[in-house]
Amino acid sequence: QVQLVESGGGSVQAGGSLRLSCAASGSTFYWYVMAWFRQAPGKEREFVAAISWNGGYTDYVDSVKGRFTISRDNAKNTVSLQMSILRPEDTAVYYCAASTMTTIARTISSYHYWGQGTQVTVSS
Numbered sequence: 001q002v003q004l005v006e007s008g009g010g011s012v013q014a015g016g017s018l019r020l021s022c023a024a025s026g027s028t029f030y031w032y033v034m035a036w037f038r039q040a041p042g043k044e045r046e047f048v049a050a051i052s053w054n055g056g057y058t059d060y061v062d063s064v065k066g067r068f069t070i071s072r073d074n075a076k077n078t079v080s081l082q083m084s085i086l087r088p089e090d091t092a093v094y095y096c097a098a099s100t101m102t103t104i105a106r107t108i109s110s111y112h113y114w115g116q117g118t119q120v121t122v123s124s
Helices: none
Strands: 003-007 010-013 018-025 033-039 046-051 058-060 068-073 078-083 092-099 118-123
Touching: 003 092, 018 033, 018 092, 018 118, 033 068, 033 078, 046 068, 046 078, 058 068
Parallel strands: 010 118
Antiparallel strands: 003 018, 018 078, 033 046, 033 092, 046 058, 068 078, 092 118
């Protein structure tokens, strides 16, 4: 079992930056593939980025490549999402997720543990 708590959401103007953090507790953090998903109003939850257990592999949805960076600190049991050049279409609730699988995945069903979400609002 692992518990995930996100922080760092907020409101920002287009072109601005935010850094999301996810703190994990309750289990051996470094075993897990970690990911960020987001869900905009009226839309399905979608994959944003993922990172392997040692940080050696990352994956991003095309719409955030070059603007978002996922990272992790296994010593501190945290995973972060640095978001830059934010756009209004990035507005969503962002969720941290953990998977016991050994490879990065983009599907919701691959992730077994979820945080409560943090709101990101980007105004034009």
